[in-house]
Amino acid sequence: MKKTEIVLILLVAVIIGVIMSLSFNASTYITFADAEKRMGKEFTVIGELNKNKEILFEPRLNLLTFYAADSLNNERKVYYHDSKPQDFERSEKITMTGFATDSGFVARTILMKCPSKYNEQQHIDQDSISTLPY
Amino acid sequence: MEYIGEHTMVGNLGQAFISIAFAASLLAAFSFYRASKNEKLKLEWLPLARGAFYTHGLAVIGIIACMFTMIYNHYFEYQYVWQHSSLDLPTHYMISCFWEGQEGSFLLWTFWNIVLGMILIKYTKKWETSVLTIVSIIQIFLVSMIMGVYLLGVKIGTSPFVLIRNLEENLGLPWTEMANYLQVVPQFMDGRGLNPLLQNYWMVIHPPILFLGFALTMIPFTYAISALWKKQYTEWVREALPWTYAGIMVLGTGILMGGAWAYEALSFGGFWAWDPVENSSLVPWIILVAAAHLMLIFRARKAALRSAFALTILAFLLIIYSTYLTRSGILGDTSVHAFAGGLDYQLLIYLISFVVISVALFLVRLKNIPSIEKDEDSSSREFWMFIGSMVLFISAFQITWFTSLPVINKVLGTNMAPPLDAIALYNSWQTPFALIIIFLVGLTQYLSYKKTDLKKFIKQIAFSLILAAVLAVIIAYTVQMRHALYLVLLWATLFAAIANFEYWRKILKGNWKLSGSSIAHIGFALVIMGSLLSNANKNVISTNDSFIAKDFPSNENILLEKGDTTIMGNYYVHYKSDTLIGINKTYEVEYFDLQKDGSFEYQFTLHPFIQLNKIMGNVAEPATEHFALYDVYTHLTYADVDEHDTSNPYHHESLINIKQGDSVIYNKHFLYLDSLMVNANTNIESSRALDVMLIAKIRMQNMQGEISTTDAIYAVKNNIAQSFPGFLEDGDLKYKFLFSEVNPEAGSIQIKAYEHIDNEKPFIVMKAIIFPYINVLWIGMILMAVGTFIAMLQLFKQRKP
Numbered sequence: 024m025k026k027t028e029i030v031l032i033l034l035v036a037v038i039i040g041v042i043m044s045l046s047f048n049a050s051t052y053i054t055f056a057d058a059e060k061r062m063g064k065e066f067t068v069i070g071e072l073n074k075n076k077e078i079l080f081e082p083r084l085n086l087l088t089f090y091a092a093d094s095l096n097n098e099r100k101v102y103y104h105d106s107k108p109q110d111f112e113r114s115e116k117i118t119m120t121g122f123a124t125d126s127g128f129v130a131r132t133i134l135m136k137c138p139s140k141y142n143e144q145q146h147i148d149q150d151s152i153s154t155l156p157y
Numbered sequence: 158m159e160y161i162g163e164h165t166m167v168g169n170l171g172q173a174f175i176s177i178a179f180a181a182s183l184l185a186a187f188s189f190y191r192a193s194k195n196e197k198l199k200l201e202w203l204p205l206a207r208g209a210f211y212t213h214g215l216a217v218i219g220i221i222a223c224m225f226t227m228i229y230n231h232y233f234e235y236q237y238v239w240q241h242s243s244l245d246l247p248t249h250y251m252i253s254c255f256w257e258g259q260e261g262s263f264l265l266w267t268f269w270n271i272v273l274g275m276i277l278i279k280y281t282k283k284w285e286t287s288v289l290t291i292v293s294i295i296q297i298f299l300v301s302m303i304m305g306v307y308l309l310g311v312k313i314g315t316s317p318f319v320l321i322r323n324l325e326e327n328l329g330l331p332w333t334e335m336a337n338y339l340q341v342v343p344q345f346m347d348g349r350g351l352n353p354l355l356q357n358y359w360m361v362i363h364p365p366i367l368f369l370g371f372a373l374t375m376i377p378f379t380y381a382i383s384a385l386w387k388k389q390y391t392e393w394v395r396e397a398l399p400w401t402y403a404g405i406m407v408l409g410t411g412i413l414m415g416g417a418w419a420y421e422a423l424s425f426g427g428f429w430a431w432d433p434v435e436n437s438s439l440v441p442w443i444i445l446v447a448a449a450h451l452m453l454i455f456r457a458r459k460a461a462l463r464s465a466f467a468l469t470i471l472a473f474l475l476i477i478y479s480t481y482l483t484r485s486g487i488l489g490d491t492s493v494h495a496f497a498g499g500l501d502y503q504l505l506i507y508l509i510s511f512v513v514i515s516v517a518l519f520l521v522r523l524k525n526i527p528s529i530e531k532d533e534d535s536s537s538r539e540f541w542m543f544i545g546s547m548v549l550f551i552s553a554f555q556i557t558w559f560t561s562l563p564v565i566n567k568v569l570g571t572n573m574a575p576p577l578d579a580i581a582l583y584n585s586w587q588t589p590f591a592l593i594i595i596f597l598v599g600l601t602q603y604l605s606y607k608k609t610d611l612k613k614f615i616k617q618i619a620f621s622l623i624l625a626a627v628l629a630v631i632i633a634y635t636v637q638m639r640h641a642l643y644l645v646l647l648w649a650t651l652f653a654a655i656a657n658f659e660y661w662r663k664i665l666k667g668n669w670k671l672s673g674s675s676i677a678h679i680g681f682a683l684v685i686m687g688s689l690l691s692n693a694n695k696n697v698i699s700t701n702d703s704f705i706a707k708d709f710p711s712n713e714n715i716l717l718e719k720g721d722t723t724i725m726g727n728y729y730v731h732y733k734s735d736t737l738i739g740i741n742k743t744y745e746v747e748y749f750d751l752q753k754d755g756s757f758e759y760q761f762t763l764h765p766f767i768q769l770n771k772i773m774g775n776v777a778e779p780a781t782e783h784f785a786l787y788d789v790y791t792h793l794t795y796a797d798v799d800e801h802d803t804s805n806p807y808h809h810e811s812l813i814n815i816k817q818g819d820s821v822i823y824n825k826h827f828l829y830l831d832s833l834m835v836n837a838n839t840n841i842e843s844s845r846a847l848d849v850m851l852i853a854k855i856r857m858q859n860m861q862g863e864i865s866t867t868d869a870i871y872a873v874k875n876n877i878a879q880s881f882p883g884f885l886e887d888g889d890l891k892y893k894f895l896f897s898e899v900n901p902e903a904g905s906i907q908i909k910a911y912e913h914i915d916n917e918k919p920f921i922v923m924k925a926i927i928f929p930y931i932n933v934l935w936i937g938m939i940l941m942a943v944g945t946f947i948a949m950l951q952l953f954k955q956r957k958p
Binding site: 025026027030034037038041042045046048049050051052063065066067080082083084085104105106107109110113120122129131 | 532533535540543544547550551554555558559562565572573574575576577578582586701703705706709710711712713714716767774775776777794795920922
């Protein structure tokens with residue numbers, strides 16, 4: 024067998040390894056309830072921020088707490104030990120990685136989807152126009 | 158109806174230019190194609206083809222001119238202008254507005270393709286017709302992305318010349334029927350403005366360079382496709398090689414400039430975060446580098462031609478794929494800075510057609526591509542260069558595959574989430590790849606093409622390996638690096654740098670004209686070394702005491718009150734002041750060193766700031782102090798920039814229930830209700846108390862025992878209750894007490910206590926990181942660009958017969 028062929032076989036083997044490994048390394052989006060089945064293990068949860076409940080940032084404790092509902096609409100208190108991101112209140116969907124505890128979900132990272140940044144307000148707001156004095 | 162104040166002419170002109178550009182690119186593609194048939198047809202069609210391409214180019218420049226006119230003159234009736242610019246935007250950022258949106262960035266790409274197309278027309282000679290056919294076809298696709306026309310009910314592209322009143326969602330709305338809507342609708346007075354993240358000088362220069370890199374990747378692709386199409390399988394390599402190097406240089410510089418922008422202006426604390434948008438421009442670069450090396454193998458040994466074809470074509474297909482990834486909106490939840498969607502189907506169709514046509518052509522011709530039956534010797538340079546290219550390919554494949562997770566989810570219908578710690582995962586994959594590649598970059602310098610004299614080889618290589626090992630030990634000791642894999646990588650980068658220097662000095666006899674590859678390789682080694690040293694040893698010096706779990710970052714911020722000084726790593730930091738300069742709220746943070754005699758010595762001041770933007774949200778920008786050997790990076794993770802209501806400065810309400818004679822503790826003070834006095838005027842006729850006044854005598858005592866008193870009054874007159882607050886002061890601290898209600902059953906009263914906003918000093922929460930030896934990275938980046946440039950010049954020279 025030619026050396027090039029051996030190299031190509033090795034190449035294919037590594038590529039298959041890469042392909043397979045993604046499914047091991049990728050977590051799955053899960054719900055709070057699933058995360059609570061294995062407390063302390065890290066997962067990714069996509070939640071929706073509850074803007075009616077208290078969003079409390081305590082700078083001295085380096086702690087942000089808020090309430091988020093997962094895809095099944097189960098709500099949990101979330102603890103995030105970092106500063107409150109700019110415009111946190113405007114976010115809708117929040118992707119959180121972290122683990123569940125008895126008192127709530129402890130997030131390592133939060134990634135916000137702010138509709139305002141790119142999409143919202145690109146359109147002229149009809150309500151504000153109809154209130155014009157003419 | 159005539160609308161007042163609209164500037165429709167420039168838009169109509171622009172739209173006309175788009176139509177011309179599109180029609181001309183169609184004509185150019187067709188006539189270049191006809192001209193490529195044979196010499197006779199070439200004579201007939203070539204002038205027309207060139208003319209069409211020039212017309213196309215002029216029309217595109219016309220489109221750009223119209224857009225600048227609109228942006229510069231603030232014609233907010235246009236969607237693009239309204240959405241991406243505003244009145245207060247400085248002129249130099251108007252350039253950034255131009256490519257903030259999809260339409261503008263496609264135009265930028267189109268523009269560079271035209272520039273390159275003109276150069277190709279001038280210099281390609283016999284390849285002109287086929288190469289320009291393909292360039293013109295690419296231009297057809299690019300221009301169609303900004304057409305904004307409906308064909309059989311399907312929208313093709315989005316035009317930058319759409320009036321807001323003509324947007325689909327606004328059709329038929331009452332205000333669109335008003336002739337004077339521009340004068341009366343307040344939204345049209347100003348645009349939404351440029352995304353604050355893009356209001357940065359790097360964002361003026363980074364996109365044009367990156368898109369020039371994209372455009373340059375097209376040239377080797379067009380040569381490779383022409384070669385397959387015209388069945389001239391070998392000559393193209395010599396023609397395409399210098400262009401490939403140009404692409405490597407420009408695209409590489411563009412990518413690292415993006416890294417510099419992220420490092421200087423973004424807040425994620427580093428120059429590379431394996432973000433999908435970054436990855437999708439890095440991958441074509443890696444493939445292009447692999448393709449260039451395969452071409453070199455072919456040039457030297459007539460081998461590896463098939464792989465050279467495959468990777469050259471792949472590099473450009475990956476550019477289109479990356480365009481699809483970042484612009485279709487498919488990245489969704491996994492990236493913070495993906496464009497909004499809308500053109501996904503059109504892009505997907507282009508992507509699929511380019512992939513299918515190129516791959517089909519390659520497979521049909523594969524058998525005819527000459528290849529060498531004889532095996533390469535394992536001691537030959539070409540064999541290890543080939544291995545290196547394949548490792549590059551795998552490295553690129555891993556990045557692409559992991560970045561494509563949202564696409565895989567969509568195709569397979571799965572619901573996989575991105576890895577929890579993506580950066581660590583990419584690093585753990587890419588570090589071994591980098592190690593192999595960097596080692597080969599050194600090793601191959603000692604190998605000869607065809608066969609290497611092993612005795613000589615060992616003698617030469619031993620010196621570099623040992624010298625590199627000694628240096629690696631010294632550096633690792635200085636920076637205290639202990640991770641075994643990182644140590645090996647450090648050693649390999651030093652080896653690669655030494656090997657390439659030795660090669661240039663001994664084999665190339667120090668010839669500057671031939672120094673390109675050596676300089677570029679040393680640059681690459683330094684880039685890897687710099688990222689290794691600065692990232693593996695980066696040190697978050699702003700730490701607090703909290704602990705949540707092992708390897709769980711929860712303590713990387715410190716809180717600093719205005720006027721306070723606190724210890725941070727080896728420094729003492731002092732938050733001196735904050736000022737509002739234009740739209741930037743800038744904080745002055747001073748760094749001090751503690752001297753042996755206990756005094757503080759001033760070191761430097763950093764000015765991290767927060768760009769205030771009401772519409773798109775505030776953005777914090779870090780500040781970095783650069784030293785020769787390390788950088789101190791400072792970033793505000795939180796600062797209270799909201800304007801306080803000065804008419805009512807009391808806040809933080811607390812409810813206090815208290816009985817007469819009792820005391821409570823409130824905010825480090827004792828609070829006494831000494832007495833509760835009732836004052837009533839009784840109306841004799843109805844024997845009901847009409848006017849009542851309750852006076853709460855409040856006494857406050859601080860920790861030093863100092864006492865102050867006030868009255869909080871609750872009055873009812875004509876059945877209307879009113880409360881008159883009492884105020885107390887303790888030094889700088891101010892409080893307000895409001896008598897809010899009486900609880901007759903409990904025999905107590907309720908007092909609402911408030912603190913003055915000045916009681917709490919303003920504070921910032923910040924994060925500070927030391928990046929050691931990051932300058933090695935930037936020096937490496939410059940060397941890589943310079944080296945590639947020299948190599949490119951040399952290759953252009955060699956191309957001339």
